[in-house]
Amino acid sequence: MTAALAKLGAVLDVLCPMHVILSGSGHVRHTGATLQKLCPGRRLTGMAVFDLFEIRRPRDLRTMDDLRRAAGSKLHLQLRDPPRTAFKGVVAPWGDGAVINLSFGIAILDAVRDHALTSADFAATDMTVEMLYLVEAKSAAMEAGRKLNQRLEGARIAAEEQAFTDTLTGLKNRRALDHVLRRTGRAGRPFALLHLDLDYFKAVNDTLGHPAGDHVLQRVAAILVEETREKDTVARTGGDEFVLVLQGPADPGRVARIACRIIARLEQPIPYDGRVCRISGSIGISLSGSYDSPDPGRMMADADLALYTSKRQGRARHTIFVPP
């Protein structure tokens, strides 16, 4: 028996260095070198198998007979000693005892670190070292991909910050408007500023939802573009705020007609998904002709004042600012 044990042990030491040979009484008679390395300072030979391992699955496995009956199926077990390394295992009956072969399974990364394992601790055919290679290679490749993504994201944000377009409506944004106003102011050409704030828009958003709100904003954008000329500028400067820069001699009568037409069109019901959205708009206007030396910043502030007059007077109307 001892000679047979020695022979089997010698074979298993080469093929599977994480094996345990058990006697019929469930005591360890021999272990592979790697398993012994996992339990430094403890002599495994002679220990009862159930003192050495906790069998996690199948749960009701308590005796040597249970173990032998579980032959061939997968066991989940762990060392009772810290760091309670987990294994997968498989049992093969041998004589009146059994052999259990263990592997780390997915716990391998921790195990290699916890126990300072080296290539020599694995059988020559074991794929563990290849797997560790893959884990590192994958991490390195992921890291490179992550860095690329970070840089692309940075570039996207930078590009967005420099953009002149409001992505929802395709109109100019606040940045573009500032640019147009600076240029128009420098050129000294006459122009009119219309500051439009939608009325009842919040109600659309609140009752029909944001998609309906977005649809309305796109419809408003289309109306504003249709009611202005190529050389004019239409910008969305806030959630439901728009600014129009109308180029050319600003005759109050003509600008007032444009404002009225815009408001009338805004008030036409906008169908959305089987429902109808109703809004209107209030407009404040300032005209470069009203000033000795027109300053776009000042004109924006005055158009704002006029807008609030329109709001105060009951909305859905326009007001032209008249300097005192």
Next chain:
Amino acid sequence: MHGLINRAIECFVRDTYGDARWSETVRAADLDTDRFEAMLRYDMQVTERVLDAAAGTLGKPRDDVLEDIGTYLVSHPNTEALRRLLRFGGVGFVDFLHSLNELPDRARLAVDDLNLPALDLRDHGAHRFSLTLHTELRGFGHVMIGVLRAMADDYGALVTLDHKGARGPVEEIGIALVEPDFARGRSFDLGARAR
């Protein structure tokens, strides 16, 4: 050419000679970009131009630059991850040499569109080996000499290496292992991780 290769050349110049030298190289090579992306692909022409430009700005023969790149890839702290991946190839230097045959396959496991030159290691006995490369990048054998020299150092082995020249796309390196355990070498802990 894979971005990893171009990026390796860039990092070598930056880490060894500084960003100013890299900027000079970019200008000399007339590149559209001042940094390569490791995960993109570039025209083969670009790689050739960068190598020639680097040789010019560093004032060294192109073959020497290539060998220095090979050494850099294994020995610089910034490329520790790569050294570790190479060390997975074998427990000792001879073991590592034999793993070179599967290096292109290993590289593809890590990055599936990275095509390294086909490598063929022959063992002539008496500690003498030859390594044949089949490469589209002229002078890649010199990169391998740099890699092998640095890996020998890593394993603590003493070797002599010489480039036997090229016939078309085929280059050959002679390797003589003078002393497998010449020095202690650097440690390789399976469970450690490169940053």
